[in-house]
Amino acid sequence: MPLGDKAGLKPAKPMREVFGEALLALVRENERVVVLDGDLSNTTKTLAVREAFPERFFNIGLAESNMVSIGAGLADCGFIPFITSMSGFLLTNGYDQLRLNIAIGGVNAKVVGSHGGITLGKDGPTAMAIEDLALVGGLPSFVILVPSDPATMHAAVRAMAAWEGPVYLRSSRVAMPHIYPMDACPFEIGKAIVAREGDDLTIVGCGIMVAAALDAAAMLADEGIEARVLDLHTLRPLDERALVAAARETGAIVTAEEHLLHGGMGSNVARIVAEHYPVPMRFVGLADTYTESGDPEDLLAKYGLTAEDIVLAAKEVVRAKRRR
Amino acid sequence: MTVQDKPLSLSQLEELAHRIRCTILEITTHAGSGHPSSSWSAVEILTALYFGGVLRHRPHDPWWPERDRFILSKGHAAPLFYTVLAEAGYFDRDLLWTLRTVGSPVEGHPIRRRLPGIENTSGSLGKGISLGIGHVLGGRLNGLSYRVYVLLGDGECEEGQIWEGAMAAAHFACDNLCAIVDYNKYQETGPISREMALEPFAEKWRAFGWHVLECDGHDLSALLTSFEQAAGLKDRPTAIIAHTVKGKGVSFVEADYTYHGRALKPAEADRAREELRCR
Incomplete structure (x- = not known):
C-alpha cells in the first residue's frame, strides 16, 4: 500500500523537488541567499537556482570540505549560504569544517543534506546517510530540521533562512505525501x-x-x-x-x-x-x-x-x- | 601601548617585531603551554602585514566591511596573533596574560570573533584558503575590493583541503587572495623533509595555478616588497613562500624541534630573555 494511503494522505512529488522549488523561491525573494553545490545540483535539485541566479550559485566541485569552509566565509560577508550536497557525502567529508568553521563560531550558515536515510535506494549503503542526524547532533550550535511533507519543507526552508545561526536540513530523494495544507502549515522551529x-x-x-x-x-x-x-x-x-x-x-x-x-x-x-x-x-x-x-x-x-x-x-x- | 595607523619605518618595525617576540615568550611561559616556536617563526610576517602599511584595517572598527581580511589558518600561532592584535589596539594588552585560562577570551587557539580582529576559528588545520575564497566571493557580490591574506603553516600544507582550496582559488581567479606559507621546515615530529616531504613546493603551487613569490621570512624589507608585488599580480592568487626558522631568535629552540607545542619553563625563559635581550 502506498505511503499515506491508509491515513488518506494525498500523494506529492519527491521531496528533493519540493526542496528545489522552495530554495528557488527563497533565492528569488532574498538577495542575501547564495547556494553552494558539490557538483550534484541535478541530484539535489538546486539546478534551477544555478540557471535563474548564476551569480549567486557556486559549484565548488567534488570537494565538500572546501565547500563548507567557503560557505562559512560567505556567511561572514553577510550572505546566507545554503551549502548543499548529498547528506552521506557532505556530513562525512565536511564534518571537520562544519565543526570548526561553522559550529564553534556559531556562523550563520545553512547546510542541506539531500538523500537522507535509506530511501535513496539503489545507489546503496555508501551513499546513504543513516547517521546524519547523529553527526549534526554532535555539533551543539546547529538547529536540526527534518521536514515530513511538502508544506513543512517549504516552511523549513523559509524558517532556516530567517534563523540566525547554523541550521541543518535533511532533504530526501523520495516523495512524502501531503500532511498539512500548503497555505496554512503550522511549522515553527522547535515546536513539534x-x-x-x-x-x-x-x-x-x-x-x-x-x-x-x-x-x-x-x-x-x-x-x-x-x-x-x-x-x-x-x-x-x-x-x-x-x-x-x-x-x-x-x-x-x-x-x-x-x-x-x-x-x-x-x-x-x-x-x-x-x-x-x-x-x-x-x-x-x-x-x-x-x-x-x-x-x-x-x-x-x-x-x-x-x-x-x-x-x-x-x-x-x-x-x-x-x-x- | 598601541601602534598608530601610519606605516612604521623599517627600524620601528624591527623594534616592534622584537617586542612581539619577547611578549610571546612571556605569555606562553606564563600560561605554561602554547606554541612559542611556531609563533616566533612568523613574527616578521605579521609585523610587516599589520604594521608595514599592507593590511587595510581599523582596530577600533574591527568589522568594517571594506577591511582587508587576515585569516590565521595555522591556529597554533595564536600567541603571536593575539600579541599583534593587542599591539594594533584591538584590545587591551593586559588580556594577553590570561591566555589559556578559564573565563578568558584568549583561547589556546583563536575562536571566531571571540575578540575583535579574530576573523576565524582555527586549530584544526587546512581551512584558511577555503575560508578566504568565501571572503573573496562575498566581496565580489558586495562590490568590495579588499584583499584577503591567509597565513599557512608548512606542515599544514599536508592537509588535503589546502589543495582543494588552491584549486578553487585559481578556478575562481581570486587574485586578491594571498597565502603566506611560514616555511620553517619543521612539523611537530621532525623535519618536514623526513616526515612528509613538501618539495618541490613552489612548483606545486604553480601547478595549481598560483603566482609564487619566495622571500626570507625574517627580512621585513623583503616581506614588504613581496606583499607589494603580490598586490600587483593579476588573474591568479599568489602564494608567498616565506623561508623562516622555527623558534627564530632563541638558539636552543631553533636547534631543537621538540620545542613544538610547549612553552619554555621559567629557567629556559630566563635564558631566552637574555638571548633576545628582552627588557
Missing part, C-alpha cells in the same frame, strides 16, 4: 506538531516516518487504539514540553525514524522522557547495521521502517503500559 490526536499512546516521528506513523495510527484505530502522532520536525532545539505532555497524557511512546537508533531522534526523545516523565517506550529505526541497494519500499520493509512495524511496536508498548 500534533499531526493526529489520541490518548492511548504517542507515536513520535520525523521525516518520512510521520506519514508512516499516520498510517499506523489509522490501522491502530481500526483495532480501537487511539494514537497521537507527534511530528518532531526539529531535533534541536527539542520540544521538551510536547514530549513530556505526550508521556503524561498518553502514557506510552513509540519513536519512528529513518536513521540509526544509535544517536538518532528516538534516543534524544528517550532522554527527555526518562528525565521528566518515564513511560514505556519502543523504538522503530535502523539497528546497528548498514543496509543494501534496492527499491526504497523494499528496503523500508526489509529493515523494519513501515507502518506495520510501528503498529507492532505500538501494540507492545500499550501492553507494557497496561501491565504497569
Whole structure:
C-alpha cells in the first residue's frame, strides 16, 4: 500500500523537488541567499537556482570540505549560504569544517543534506546517510530540521533562512505525501506538531516516518487504539514540553525514524522522557547495521521502517503500559 | 601601548617585531603551554602585514566591511596573533596574560570573533584558503575590493583541503587572495623533509595555478616588497613562500624541534630573555 494511503494522505512529488522549488523561491525573494553545490545540483535539485541566479550559485566541485569552509566565509560577508550536497557525502567529508568553521563560531550558515536515510535506494549503503542526524547532533550550535511533507519543507526552508545561526536540513530523494495544507502549515522551529490526536499512546516521528506513523495510527484505530502522532520536525532545539505532555497524557511512546537508533531522534526523545516523565517506550529505526541497494519500499520493509512495524511496536508498548 | 595607523619605518618595525617576540615568550611561559616556536617563526610576517602599511584595517572598527581580511589558518600561532592584535589596539594588552585560562577570551587557539580582529576559528588545520575564497566571493557580490591574506603553516600544507582550496582559488581567479606559507621546515615530529616531504613546493603551487613569490621570512624589507608585488599580480592568487626558522631568535629552540607545542619553563625563559635581550 502506498505511503499515506491508509491515513488518506494525498500523494506529492519527491521531496528533493519540493526542496528545489522552495530554495528557488527563497533565492528569488532574498538577495542575501547564495547556494553552494558539490557538483550534484541535478541530484539535489538546486539546478534551477544555478540557471535563474548564476551569480549567486557556486559549484565548488567534488570537494565538500572546501565547500563548507567557503560557505562559512560567505556567511561572514553577510550572505546566507545554503551549502548543499548529498547528506552521506557532505556530513562525512565536511564534518571537520562544519565543526570548526561553522559550529564553534556559531556562523550563520545553512547546510542541506539531500538523500537522507535509506530511501535513496539503489545507489546503496555508501551513499546513504543513516547517521546524519547523529553527526549534526554532535555539533551543539546547529538547529536540526527534518521536514515530513511538502508544506513543512517549504516552511523549513523559509524558517532556516530567517534563523540566525547554523541550521541543518535533511532533504530526501523520495516523495512524502501531503500532511498539512500548503497555505496554512503550522511549522515553527522547535515546536513539534500534533499531526493526529489520541490518548492511548504517542507515536513520535520525523521525516518520512510521520506519514508512516499516520498510517499506523489509522490501522491502530481500526483495532480501537487511539494514537497521537507527534511530528518532531526539529531535533534541536527539542520540544521538551510536547514530549513530556505526550508521556503524561498518553502514557506510552513509540519513536519512528529513518536513521540509526544509535544517536538518532528516538534516543534524544528517550532522554527527555526518562528525565521528566518515564513511560514505556519502543523504538522503530535502523539497528546497528548498514543496509543494501534496492527499491526504497523494499528496503523500508526489509529493515523494519513501515507502518506495520510501528503498529507492532505500538501494540507492545500499550501492553507494557497496561501491565504497569 | 598601541601602534598608530601610519606605516612604521623599517627600524620601528624591527623594534616592534622584537617586542612581539619577547611578549610571546612571556605569555606562553606564563600560561605554561602554547606554541612559542611556531609563533616566533612568523613574527616578521605579521609585523610587516599589520604594521608595514599592507593590511587595510581599523582596530577600533574591527568589522568594517571594506577591511582587508587576515585569516590565521595555522591556529597554533595564536600567541603571536593575539600579541599583534593587542599591539594594533584591538584590545587591551593586559588580556594577553590570561591566555589559556578559564573565563578568558584568549583561547589556546583563536575562536571566531571571540575578540575583535579574530576573523576565524582555527586549530584544526587546512581551512584558511577555503575560508578566504568565501571572503573573496562575498566581496565580489558586495562590490568590495579588499584583499584577503591567509597565513599557512608548512606542515599544514599536508592537509588535503589546502589543495582543494588552491584549486578553487585559481578556478575562481581570486587574485586578491594571498597565502603566506611560514616555511620553517619543521612539523611537530621532525623535519618536514623526513616526515612528509613538501618539495618541490613552489612548483606545486604553480601547478595549481598560483603566482609564487619566495622571500626570507625574517627580512621585513623583503616581506614588504613581496606583499607589494603580490598586490600587483593579476588573474591568479599568489602564494608567498616565506623561508623562516622555527623558534627564530632563541638558539636552543631553533636547534631543537621538540620545542613544538610547549612553552619554555621559567629557567629556559630566563635564558631566552637574555638571548633576545628582552627588557
